[in-house]
Amino acid sequence: MPDGAPIVGPDPASDAPSGPRPRRRGRTTLLIATAAVLGLVAGTCTGFVIQAHREPTRLPSLSQPVVARAKGPGPEPLSAAQDHRVKTDGDLRKLLIPRPKGKKALDWAPEEDGWLDLGAYADSLTHADRVFGDLVAAEFRRAAGVSWSEGSTGSTEVRLVQYRQEETLGASERASRWDVDGARGYDVPGAGDGMAYLFDAERKPGYLPLYKALATASRGDIAMEIWIFDSKPIPKQKIMDLAKRQLERL
Incomplete structure:
Protein backbone atom coordinates (compact mmCIF):
# COMPACT_ATOMS: atom_id res chain seq x y z
CA MET A 1 0.00 0.00 0.00
CA PRO A 2 1.56 3.26 -1.05
CA ASP A 3 2.39 5.61 1.72
CA GLY A 4 -0.36 8.10 2.39
CA ALA A 5 -3.24 6.04 0.81
CA PRO A 6 -6.62 6.40 2.64
CA ILE A 7 -7.98 3.51 4.78
CA VAL A 8 -11.26 2.07 3.29
CA GLY A 9 -13.71 -0.73 4.25
CA PRO A 10 -13.24 -4.41 3.45
CA ASP A 11 -12.68 -5.39 -0.18
CA PRO A 12 -15.87 -7.03 -1.62
CA ALA A 13 -13.76 -9.02 -4.11
CA SER A 14 -11.81 -10.79 -1.33
CA ASP A 15 -12.42 -14.60 -0.97
CA ALA A 16 -12.14 -14.50 2.87
CA PRO A 17 -15.46 -15.21 4.71
CA SER A 18 -17.02 -12.18 6.37
CA GLY A 19 -18.65 -14.12 9.33
CA PRO A 20 -21.48 -16.68 10.05
CA ARG A 21 -24.74 -16.28 8.11
CA PRO A 22 -28.14 -16.12 10.00
CA ARG A 23 -30.62 -19.04 9.56
CA ARG A 24 -33.90 -18.32 7.75
CA ARG A 25 -36.90 -19.26 10.08
CA GLY A 26 -39.84 -17.37 8.51
CA ARG A 27 -41.28 -20.21 6.41
CA THR A 28 -41.22 -22.83 9.19
CA THR A 29 -42.90 -20.50 11.75
CA LEU A 30 -45.69 -19.64 9.30
CA LEU A 31 -46.44 -23.33 8.64
CA ILE A 32 -46.71 -24.10 12.39
CA ALA A 33 -49.06 -21.13 13.09
CA THR A 34 -51.30 -22.09 10.17
CA ALA A 35 -51.60 -25.66 11.43
CA ALA A 36 -52.59 -24.45 14.90
CA VAL A 37 -55.36 -22.21 13.50
CA LEU A 38 -56.69 -25.02 11.33
CA GLY A 39 -56.78 -27.34 14.34
CA LEU A 40 -58.73 -24.80 16.41
CA VAL A 41 -61.28 -24.28 13.63
CA ALA A 42 -61.70 -28.02 13.16
CA GLY A 43 -62.30 -28.54 16.91
CA THR A 44 -64.92 -25.79 17.01
CA CYS A 45 -66.79 -27.18 13.99
CA THR A 46 -66.76 -30.65 15.53
CA GLY A 47 -68.32 -29.25 18.75
CA PHE A 48 -71.15 -27.58 16.81
CA VAL A 49 -71.86 -30.77 14.90
CA ILE A 50 -72.07 -32.84 18.11
CA GLN A 51 -74.34 -30.29 19.80
CA ALA A 52 -76.62 -30.12 16.74
CA HIS A 53 -77.32 -33.86 16.95
CA ARG A 54 -78.23 -33.79 20.67
CA GLU A 55 -81.82 -33.56 21.93
CA PRO A 56 -82.71 -30.01 23.15
CA THR A 57 -82.86 -29.58 26.93
CA ARG A 58 -86.38 -28.75 28.14
CA LEU A 59 -86.68 -25.46 30.04
CA PRO A 60 -88.90 -25.17 33.15
CA SER A 61 -92.40 -23.82 32.56
CA LEU A 62 -92.88 -20.12 33.22
CA SER A 63 -96.38 -20.66 34.55
CA GLN A 64 -96.84 -21.57 38.22
CA PRO A 65 -99.28 -24.18 39.50
CA VAL A 66 -102.64 -22.83 40.63
CA VAL A 67 -103.05 -22.99 44.40
CA ALA A 68 -106.52 -24.04 45.43
CA ARG A 69 -108.35 -21.60 47.67
CA ALA A 70 -108.90 -22.82 51.18
CA LYS A 71 -112.47 -23.78 51.97
CA GLY A 72 -114.44 -22.56 54.94
CA PRO A 73 -115.29 -19.08 56.32
CA GLY A 74 -112.86 -16.21 55.87
CA PRO A 75 -110.74 -14.77 58.70
CA GLU A 76 -112.53 -12.99 61.50
CA PRO A 77 -112.24 -9.17 61.48
CA LEU A 78 -109.75 -7.73 63.92
CA SER A 79 -111.05 -6.70 67.31
CA ALA A 80 -110.83 -3.18 68.66
CA ALA A 81 -107.82 -4.25 70.72
CA GLN A 82 -106.01 -5.32 67.53
CA ASP A 83 -107.23 -2.70 65.05
CA HIS A 84 -107.13 0.94 66.12
CA ARG A 85 -109.59 1.97 63.40
CA VAL A 86 -112.28 -0.35 64.77
CA LYS A 87 -112.24 1.71 67.95
CA THR A 88 -111.83 5.22 66.55
CA ASP A 89 -114.35 4.88 63.70
CA GLY A 90 -117.13 4.14 66.17
CA ASP A 91 -118.87 6.53 68.55
CA LEU A 92 -116.11 8.99 69.45
CA ARG A 93 -117.93 10.00 72.63
CA LYS A 94 -117.39 6.52 74.09
CA LEU A 95 -113.63 7.14 74.09
CA LEU A 96 -113.96 10.14 76.40
CA ILE A 97 -113.26 9.72 80.10
CA PRO A 98 -116.58 9.88 81.97
CA ARG A 99 -117.65 12.91 83.93
CA PRO A 100 -116.86 12.27 87.62
CA LYS A 101 -119.79 11.28 89.75
CA GLY A 102 -121.37 14.22 91.50
CA LYS A 103 -119.93 16.76 89.06
CA LYS A 104 -122.27 18.95 86.99
CA ALA A 105 -121.95 19.72 83.31
CA LEU A 106 -121.00 23.29 82.46
CA ASP A 107 -123.94 25.47 81.47
CA TRP A 108 -121.88 27.14 78.76
CA ALA A 109 -120.13 24.01 77.43
CA PRO A 110 -119.73 24.14 73.62
CA GLU A 111 -120.56 20.46 73.07
CA GLU A 112 -124.11 19.39 72.37
CA ASP A 113 -124.96 15.85 73.44
CA GLY A 114 -121.22 15.28 73.57
CA TRP A 115 -120.54 16.41 69.97
CA LEU A 116 -118.84 19.54 68.63
CA ASP A 117 -119.19 20.47 64.99
CA LEU A 118 -116.53 22.48 63.20
CA GLY A 119 -118.14 25.85 63.97
CA ALA A 120 -118.74 25.11 67.66
CA TYR A 121 -115.21 23.85 68.16
CA ALA A 122 -113.61 26.82 66.39
CA ASP A 123 -115.78 29.30 68.37
CA SER A 124 -114.53 27.81 71.64
CA LEU A 125 -110.94 28.75 70.77
CA THR A 126 -109.15 32.09 70.61
CA HIS A 127 -109.08 33.74 67.16
CA ALA A 128 -112.05 31.68 65.96
CA ASP A 129 -112.01 33.06 62.40
CA ARG A 130 -108.39 32.11 61.82
CA VAL A 131 -108.73 28.79 63.59
CA PHE A 132 -111.74 27.85 61.46
CA GLY A 133 -109.67 28.08 58.28
CA ASP A 134 -106.79 26.18 59.90
CA LEU A 135 -109.13 23.35 60.88
CA VAL A 136 -110.51 23.07 57.37
CA ALA A 137 -106.98 22.91 55.96
CA ALA A 138 -106.06 20.29 58.56
CA GLU A 139 -108.96 18.08 57.36
CA PHE A 140 -111.14 18.31 60.47
CA ARG A 141 -113.52 15.36 60.63
CA ARG A 142 -115.39 15.52 63.94
CA ALA A 143 -114.96 16.28 67.64
CA ALA A 144 -116.44 15.14 70.93
CA GLY A 145 -116.13 16.58 74.42
CA VAL A 146 -117.13 16.33 78.04
CA SER A 147 -116.89 19.02 80.72
CA TRP A 148 -117.75 19.60 84.35
CA SER A 149 -117.50 22.23 87.07
CA GLU A 150 -115.02 22.13 89.96
CA GLY A 151 -116.35 23.91 93.03
CA SER A 152 -117.52 27.48 92.56
CA THR A 153 -114.68 28.74 90.38
CA GLY A 154 -113.09 25.74 88.64
CA SER A 155 -113.91 23.85 85.47
CA THR A 156 -112.49 21.01 83.36
CA GLU A 157 -112.94 20.40 79.61
CA VAL A 158 -111.83 17.28 77.74
CA ARG A 159 -111.95 17.11 73.94
CA LEU A 160 -111.11 14.58 71.28
CA VAL A 161 -110.70 16.00 67.78
CA GLN A 162 -110.49 13.59 64.84
CA TYR A 163 -108.94 14.41 61.45
CA ARG A 164 -109.27 12.68 58.07
CA GLN A 165 -105.50 12.70 57.49
CA GLU A 166 -105.70 12.05 53.75
CA GLU A 167 -103.03 14.61 52.88
CA THR A 168 -101.80 15.98 56.23
CA LEU A 169 -101.14 14.63 59.73
CA GLY A 170 -103.74 16.87 61.30
CA ALA A 171 -103.83 15.24 64.73
CA SER A 172 -100.13 15.40 65.52
CA GLU A 173 -99.79 18.87 64.00
CA ARG A 174 -102.67 20.18 66.08
CA ALA A 175 -101.28 18.67 69.28
CA SER A 176 -98.06 20.65 68.81
CA ARG A 177 -99.50 24.02 67.74
CA TRP A 178 -100.81 25.42 70.99
CA ASP A 179 -99.60 28.79 72.25
CA VAL A 180 -97.74 27.83 75.43
CA ASP A 181 -95.34 30.76 75.72
CA GLY A 182 -94.23 31.22 79.32
CA ALA A 183 -95.83 27.97 80.51
CA ARG A 184 -93.96 25.23 82.32
CA GLY A 185 -94.05 22.06 80.22
CA TYR A 186 -93.81 18.43 81.31
CA ASP A 187 -93.71 15.19 79.30
CA VAL A 188 -96.73 12.94 79.71
CA PRO A 189 -95.45 9.37 80.30
CA GLY A 190 -96.56 6.85 77.70
CA ALA A 191 -97.29 9.41 74.98
CA GLY A 192 -94.70 10.20 72.33
CA ASP A 193 -95.87 13.79 71.82
CA GLY A 194 -97.86 14.15 75.05
CA MET A 195 -97.23 17.31 77.03
CA ALA A 196 -98.76 18.98 80.08
CA TYR A 197 -98.46 22.74 80.73
CA LEU A 198 -99.02 24.91 83.79
CA PHE A 199 -99.58 28.61 83.10
CA ASP A 200 -98.90 31.55 85.38
CA ALA A 201 -101.95 33.32 86.79
CA GLU A 202 -103.72 35.92 84.68
CA ARG A 203 -104.66 38.88 86.83
CA LYS A 204 -107.06 41.73 86.10
CA PRO A 205 -108.28 44.43 88.49
CA GLY A 206 -111.64 43.49 89.99
CA TYR A 207 -111.38 39.78 89.04
CA LEU A 208 -110.11 36.69 90.75
CA PRO A 209 -106.81 35.37 89.39
CA LEU A 210 -107.17 32.81 86.60
CA TYR A 211 -104.95 29.74 86.61
CA LYS A 212 -105.04 27.22 83.78
CA ALA A 213 -103.45 23.92 82.82
CA LEU A 214 -103.37 22.16 79.45
CA ALA A 215 -102.56 18.62 78.36
CA THR A 216 -102.17 17.64 74.69
CA ALA A 217 -101.30 14.47 72.81
CA SER A 218 -102.19 12.56 69.64
CA ARG A 219 -102.98 8.93 68.93
CA GLY A 220 -103.37 8.06 65.27
CA ASP A 221 -105.91 10.46 63.76
CA LEU A 242 -106.40 13.23 83.60
CA ALA A 243 -104.06 13.01 80.62
CA LYS A 244 -102.98 9.44 81.48
CA ARG A 245 -106.55 8.27 82.00
CA GLN A 246 -107.70 9.73 78.70
CA LEU A 247 -104.77 8.31 76.73
CA GLU A 248 -105.48 4.83 78.12
CA ARG A 249 -108.87 4.95 76.39
CA LEU A 250 -107.46 5.78 72.95
Missing part, protein backbone atom coordinates in the same frame (compact mmCIF):
# COMPACT_ATOMS: atom_id res chain seq x y z
CA ILE A 222 -107.18 11.82 67.11
CA ALA A 223 -105.84 14.84 68.98
CA MET A 224 -106.55 15.05 72.70
CA GLU A 225 -106.77 18.28 74.67
CA ILE A 226 -107.63 18.77 78.33
CA TRP A 227 -108.14 22.17 79.97
CA ILE A 228 -108.42 22.93 83.67
CA PHE A 229 -109.32 26.43 84.90
CA ASP A 230 -109.42 27.65 88.49
CA SER A 231 -108.91 30.69 90.67
CA LYS A 232 -106.20 28.89 92.67
CA PRO A 233 -103.03 27.12 91.52
CA ILE A 234 -103.60 23.79 89.76
CA PRO A 235 -101.45 20.87 90.93
CA LYS A 236 -99.30 19.29 88.26
CA GLN A 237 -100.45 15.82 89.27
CA LYS A 238 -104.07 16.72 88.58
CA ILE A 239 -103.56 17.48 84.90
CA MET A 240 -101.17 14.55 84.55
CA ASP A 241 -103.68 12.07 85.97
Whole structure:
Protein backbone atom coordinates (compact mmCIF):
# COMPACT_ATOMS: atom_id res chain seq x y z
CA MET A 1 0.00 0.00 0.00
CA PRO A 2 1.56 3.26 -1.05
CA ASP A 3 2.39 5.61 1.72
CA GLY A 4 -0.36 8.10 2.39
CA ALA A 5 -3.24 6.04 0.81
CA PRO A 6 -6.62 6.40 2.64
CA ILE A 7 -7.98 3.51 4.78
CA VAL A 8 -11.26 2.07 3.29
CA GLY A 9 -13.71 -0.73 4.25
CA PRO A 10 -13.24 -4.41 3.45
CA ASP A 11 -12.68 -5.39 -0.18
CA PRO A 12 -15.87 -7.03 -1.62
CA ALA A 13 -13.76 -9.02 -4.11
CA SER A 14 -11.81 -10.79 -1.33
CA ASP A 15 -12.42 -14.60 -0.97
CA ALA A 16 -12.14 -14.50 2.87
CA PRO A 17 -15.46 -15.21 4.71
CA SER A 18 -17.02 -12.18 6.37
CA GLY A 19 -18.65 -14.12 9.33
CA PRO A 20 -21.48 -16.68 10.05
CA ARG A 21 -24.74 -16.28 8.11
CA PRO A 22 -28.14 -16.12 10.00
CA ARG A 23 -30.62 -19.04 9.56
CA ARG A 24 -33.90 -18.32 7.75
CA ARG A 25 -36.90 -19.26 10.08
CA GLY A 26 -39.84 -17.37 8.51
CA ARG A 27 -41.28 -20.21 6.41
CA THR A 28 -41.22 -22.83 9.19
CA THR A 29 -42.90 -20.50 11.75
CA LEU A 30 -45.69 -19.64 9.30
CA LEU A 31 -46.44 -23.33 8.64
CA ILE A 32 -46.71 -24.10 12.39
CA ALA A 33 -49.06 -21.13 13.09
CA THR A 34 -51.30 -22.09 10.17
CA ALA A 35 -51.60 -25.66 11.43
CA ALA A 36 -52.59 -24.45 14.90
CA VAL A 37 -55.36 -22.21 13.50
CA LEU A 38 -56.69 -25.02 11.33
CA GLY A 39 -56.78 -27.34 14.34
CA LEU A 40 -58.73 -24.80 16.41
CA VAL A 41 -61.28 -24.28 13.63
CA ALA A 42 -61.70 -28.02 13.16
CA GLY A 43 -62.30 -28.54 16.91
CA THR A 44 -64.92 -25.79 17.01
CA CYS A 45 -66.79 -27.18 13.99
CA THR A 46 -66.76 -30.65 15.53
CA GLY A 47 -68.32 -29.25 18.75
CA PHE A 48 -71.15 -27.58 16.81
CA VAL A 49 -71.86 -30.77 14.90
CA ILE A 50 -72.07 -32.84 18.11
CA GLN A 51 -74.34 -30.29 19.80
CA ALA A 52 -76.62 -30.12 16.74
CA HIS A 53 -77.32 -33.86 16.95
CA ARG A 54 -78.23 -33.79 20.67
CA GLU A 55 -81.82 -33.56 21.93
CA PRO A 56 -82.71 -30.01 23.15
CA THR A 57 -82.86 -29.58 26.93
CA ARG A 58 -86.38 -28.75 28.14
CA LEU A 59 -86.68 -25.46 30.04
CA PRO A 60 -88.90 -25.17 33.15
CA SER A 61 -92.40 -23.82 32.56
CA LEU A 62 -92.88 -20.12 33.22
CA SER A 63 -96.38 -20.66 34.55
CA GLN A 64 -96.84 -21.57 38.22
CA PRO A 65 -99.28 -24.18 39.50
CA VAL A 66 -102.64 -22.83 40.63
CA VAL A 67 -103.05 -22.99 44.40
CA ALA A 68 -106.52 -24.04 45.43
CA ARG A 69 -108.35 -21.60 47.67
CA ALA A 70 -108.90 -22.82 51.18
CA LYS A 71 -112.47 -23.78 51.97
CA GLY A 72 -114.44 -22.56 54.94
CA PRO A 73 -115.29 -19.08 56.32
CA GLY A 74 -112.86 -16.21 55.87
CA PRO A 75 -110.74 -14.77 58.70
CA GLU A 76 -112.53 -12.99 61.50
CA PRO A 77 -112.24 -9.17 61.48
CA LEU A 78 -109.75 -7.73 63.92
CA SER A 79 -111.05 -6.70 67.31
CA ALA A 80 -110.83 -3.18 68.66
CA ALA A 81 -107.82 -4.25 70.72
CA GLN A 82 -106.01 -5.32 67.53
CA ASP A 83 -107.23 -2.70 65.05
CA HIS A 84 -107.13 0.94 66.12
CA ARG A 85 -109.59 1.97 63.40
CA VAL A 86 -112.28 -0.35 64.77
CA LYS A 87 -112.24 1.71 67.95
CA THR A 88 -111.83 5.22 66.55
CA ASP A 89 -114.35 4.88 63.70
CA GLY A 90 -117.13 4.14 66.17
CA ASP A 91 -118.87 6.53 68.55
CA LEU A 92 -116.11 8.99 69.45
CA ARG A 93 -117.93 10.00 72.63
CA LYS A 94 -117.39 6.52 74.09
CA LEU A 95 -113.63 7.14 74.09
CA LEU A 96 -113.96 10.14 76.40
CA ILE A 97 -113.26 9.72 80.10
CA PRO A 98 -116.58 9.88 81.97
CA ARG A 99 -117.65 12.91 83.93
CA PRO A 100 -116.86 12.27 87.62
CA LYS A 101 -119.79 11.28 89.75
CA GLY A 102 -121.37 14.22 91.50
CA LYS A 103 -119.93 16.76 89.06
CA LYS A 104 -122.27 18.95 86.99
CA ALA A 105 -121.95 19.72 83.31
CA LEU A 106 -121.00 23.29 82.46
CA ASP A 107 -123.94 25.47 81.47
CA TRP A 108 -121.88 27.14 78.76
CA ALA A 109 -120.13 24.01 77.43
CA PRO A 110 -119.73 24.14 73.62
CA GLU A 111 -120.56 20.46 73.07
CA GLU A 112 -124.11 19.39 72.37
CA ASP A 113 -124.96 15.85 73.44
CA GLY A 114 -121.22 15.28 73.57
CA TRP A 115 -120.54 16.41 69.97
CA LEU A 116 -118.84 19.54 68.63
CA ASP A 117 -119.19 20.47 64.99
CA LEU A 118 -116.53 22.48 63.20
CA GLY A 119 -118.14 25.85 63.97
CA ALA A 120 -118.74 25.11 67.66
CA TYR A 121 -115.21 23.85 68.16
CA ALA A 122 -113.61 26.82 66.39
CA ASP A 123 -115.78 29.30 68.37
CA SER A 124 -114.53 27.81 71.64
CA LEU A 125 -110.94 28.75 70.77
CA THR A 126 -109.15 32.09 70.61
CA HIS A 127 -109.08 33.74 67.16
CA ALA A 128 -112.05 31.68 65.96
CA ASP A 129 -112.01 33.06 62.40
CA ARG A 130 -108.39 32.11 61.82
CA VAL A 131 -108.73 28.79 63.59
CA PHE A 132 -111.74 27.85 61.46
CA GLY A 133 -109.67 28.08 58.28
CA ASP A 134 -106.79 26.18 59.90
CA LEU A 135 -109.13 23.35 60.88
CA VAL A 136 -110.51 23.07 57.37
CA ALA A 137 -106.98 22.91 55.96
CA ALA A 138 -106.06 20.29 58.56
CA GLU A 139 -108.96 18.08 57.36
CA PHE A 140 -111.14 18.31 60.47
CA ARG A 141 -113.52 15.36 60.63
CA ARG A 142 -115.39 15.52 63.94
CA ALA A 143 -114.96 16.28 67.64
CA ALA A 144 -116.44 15.14 70.93
CA GLY A 145 -116.13 16.58 74.42
CA VAL A 146 -117.13 16.33 78.04
CA SER A 147 -116.89 19.02 80.72
CA TRP A 148 -117.75 19.60 84.35
CA SER A 149 -117.50 22.23 87.07
CA GLU A 150 -115.02 22.13 89.96
CA GLY A 151 -116.35 23.91 93.03
CA SER A 152 -117.52 27.48 92.56
CA THR A 153 -114.68 28.74 90.38
CA GLY A 154 -113.09 25.74 88.64
CA SER A 155 -113.91 23.85 85.47
CA THR A 156 -112.49 21.01 83.36
CA GLU A 157 -112.94 20.40 79.61
CA VAL A 158 -111.83 17.28 77.74
CA ARG A 159 -111.95 17.11 73.94
CA LEU A 160 -111.11 14.58 71.28
CA VAL A 161 -110.70 16.00 67.78
CA GLN A 162 -110.49 13.59 64.84
CA TYR A 163 -108.94 14.41 61.45
CA ARG A 164 -109.27 12.68 58.07
CA GLN A 165 -105.50 12.70 57.49
CA GLU A 166 -105.70 12.05 53.75
CA GLU A 167 -103.03 14.61 52.88
CA THR A 168 -101.80 15.98 56.23
CA LEU A 169 -101.14 14.63 59.73
CA GLY A 170 -103.74 16.87 61.30
CA ALA A 171 -103.83 15.24 64.73
CA SER A 172 -100.13 15.40 65.52
CA GLU A 173 -99.79 18.87 64.00
CA ARG A 174 -102.67 20.18 66.08
CA ALA A 175 -101.28 18.67 69.28
CA SER A 176 -98.06 20.65 68.81
CA ARG A 177 -99.50 24.02 67.74
CA TRP A 178 -100.81 25.42 70.99
CA ASP A 179 -99.60 28.79 72.25
CA VAL A 180 -97.74 27.83 75.43
CA ASP A 181 -95.34 30.76 75.72
CA GLY A 182 -94.23 31.22 79.32
CA ALA A 183 -95.83 27.97 80.51
CA ARG A 184 -93.96 25.23 82.32
CA GLY A 185 -94.05 22.06 80.22
CA TYR A 186 -93.81 18.43 81.31
CA ASP A 187 -93.71 15.19 79.30
CA VAL A 188 -96.73 12.94 79.71
CA PRO A 189 -95.45 9.37 80.30
CA GLY A 190 -96.56 6.85 77.70
CA ALA A 191 -97.29 9.41 74.98
CA GLY A 192 -94.70 10.20 72.33
CA ASP A 193 -95.87 13.79 71.82
CA GLY A 194 -97.86 14.15 75.05
CA MET A 195 -97.23 17.31 77.03
CA ALA A 196 -98.76 18.98 80.08
CA TYR A 197 -98.46 22.74 80.73
CA LEU A 198 -99.02 24.91 83.79
CA PHE A 199 -99.58 28.61 83.10
CA ASP A 200 -98.90 31.55 85.38
CA ALA A 201 -101.95 33.32 86.79
CA GLU A 202 -103.72 35.92 84.68
CA ARG A 203 -104.66 38.88 86.83
CA LYS A 204 -107.06 41.73 86.10
CA PRO A 205 -108.28 44.43 88.49
CA GLY A 206 -111.64 43.49 89.99
CA TYR A 207 -111.38 39.78 89.04
CA LEU A 208 -110.11 36.69 90.75
CA PRO A 209 -106.81 35.37 89.39
CA LEU A 210 -107.17 32.81 86.60
CA TYR A 211 -104.95 29.74 86.61
CA LYS A 212 -105.04 27.22 83.78
CA ALA A 213 -103.45 23.92 82.82
CA LEU A 214 -103.37 22.16 79.45
CA ALA A 215 -102.56 18.62 78.36
CA THR A 216 -102.17 17.64 74.69
CA ALA A 217 -101.30 14.47 72.81
CA SER A 218 -102.19 12.56 69.64
CA ARG A 219 -102.98 8.93 68.93
CA GLY A 220 -103.37 8.06 65.27
CA ASP A 221 -105.91 10.46 63.76
CA ILE A 222 -107.18 11.82 67.11
CA ALA A 223 -105.84 14.84 68.98
CA MET A 224 -106.55 15.05 72.70
CA GLU A 225 -106.77 18.28 74.67
CA ILE A 226 -107.63 18.77 78.33
CA TRP A 227 -108.14 22.17 79.97
CA ILE A 228 -108.42 22.93 83.67
CA PHE A 229 -109.32 26.43 84.90
CA ASP A 230 -109.42 27.65 88.49
CA SER A 231 -108.91 30.69 90.67
CA LYS A 232 -106.20 28.89 92.67
CA PRO A 233 -103.03 27.12 91.52
CA ILE A 234 -103.60 23.79 89.76
CA PRO A 235 -101.45 20.87 90.93
CA LYS A 236 -99.30 19.29 88.26
CA GLN A 237 -100.45 15.82 89.27
CA LYS A 238 -104.07 16.72 88.58
CA ILE A 239 -103.56 17.48 84.90
CA MET A 240 -101.17 14.55 84.55
CA ASP A 241 -103.68 12.07 85.97
CA LEU A 242 -106.40 13.23 83.60
CA ALA A 243 -104.06 13.01 80.62
CA LYS A 244 -102.98 9.44 81.48
CA ARG A 245 -106.55 8.27 82.00
CA GLN A 246 -107.70 9.73 78.70
CA LEU A 247 -104.77 8.31 76.73
CA GLU A 248 -105.48 4.83 78.12
CA ARG A 249 -108.87 4.95 76.39
CA LEU A 250 -107.46 5.78 72.95
